Amino acid sequence: MASSAELSDMAQDSAVASDERQLDTKSQSVDLEIDCPKCGALRVAESRPQMSDAIVLRLFAKAPYRCLRCYHRFWLQEPLFSRRERIATWAMIGIVFLAITLWFGVVKTNEQSSASDIAPVEKDTSTDNVFVSQIKPLAPETLVDTENFVDTENNKNDLTPVAAVEPSSTFNLSVDGPKQIEVGDGAIVNPIDSVAAPSLSVPSPQDVDSAEQAALQAEQSSQSYQAALDDALSANFDELRSLAKIEINYHIEQWRLAWATGKIQDYLDAYANDFVPEEQRSRSSWEAQRRDRVSPGRKVDIEMRDFDITFEPGLEKASIEFEQDYQSGSYTDLVRKQLVVVKRGQSWKIIRERQFAPQDN
Secondary structure (H helix, E strand, C coil): CCCHHHHHHHHHHHHHHHHHHHHHHCCCCCCCCCCCCCCCCCCEEECCCCHHHHHHHHHCCEEEEEECCCCCEEEEECCCCCCHHHHHHHHHHHHHHHHHHHHHHHHHHHHHHHHHCCCCCCCCCCCHHHHHHCCCCCCHHHCCCCCCCCCCCCCCCCCCCCCCCCCCCEEECCCCCCCEEECCCCCEECHHHHCCCCCCCCCCHHHHHHHHHHHHHHHHHHHHHHHHHHHHHHHHHHHHHHHHHHHHHHHHHHHHHHHHHCCHHHHHHCECCCCCCHHHCCHHHHHHHHHHHCCCCCCEEEEEEEEEEEECCCCCEEEEEEEEEEEECCEEEEEEEEEEEEEECCEEEEEEEEEECCCCC
16 A cells, blocks of 8 residues: 555655656757746746636746746746647637628628629700790899989889780699699600619528528538537646646645644645535644644644545546545654545645544455
8 A cells, every 4th residue: 555655755756757657759940948837947837727727828928837846836828829729729710700701701602792783863955955945034134223223211112013024835733633843835844754673682592591501601600619529628628627626635645744844934825715624623733733733843644545536627626535644752643534625726635634433444
């Protein structure tokens, strides 16, 4: 049966080996001189993408890296089309954009075709010259003598009115029928006959089918992109779960080392702020008890084995069960313990801790 220290070493070696294999397969696209921004180490490998990283990796020119010394995870720029899944994503976006553009182009063409089919109204000017030519000039005696006219109270009404124009054309307006104009030579003109009736163009069945096909292709492209994204996330789920197990093993090992060496602050930092102690005790009373029992002066030996990790959907919360063998001086204790941990930033924090009698073998 492997001890907890051996399990921790195995987990770290597995993570390092996995990231180094990934580094070897992508040595042409990774700068081997990258140093960790946190600890400065040169042992940096490309990190497996997490579930929340899928969209970033497919759309932006960034990639996650992990330090194999301190496990710090960070992002670096890379060429935009250096990954096949990013090329496929942008190609799919281009296809969808092109389909939508073609669809709008067909609709715009139909609108312009409909507008061009409407005939313009032609103005009939044939009767304008007829009326002008029939106007007779005024006789000189009908005009007012403005040179000898004096505007006084007695003669202000002596203005001779201008003779009215007497055109020879007559207008015959029929109430029951359309309006007609009779000119001097006896010709009858109907202005309404010269106005062309507007015609409306209806899109042809071929144009309607083309627009429907363009819309259907855009919808199918969008569905294909969503299906490809779902497949990629499903394929990476097992890898993400393995990486989460390695991270949990690492943080549990740090918690055990802080307990065994009496580093009380590191020990308490492993617990979340919303941690609830057993037996309905307050956080302050539990913390006071742990400060009394976890100290550098105590010689403590803690071993953990038979780990069983169960994740909840989303890989953000997990339940860990293991067998704990505790020895301090002449006191020994063998219990089965359960820890419930949640992902907080880049760390896993304990929110529940309970222990019970070990299972019989």
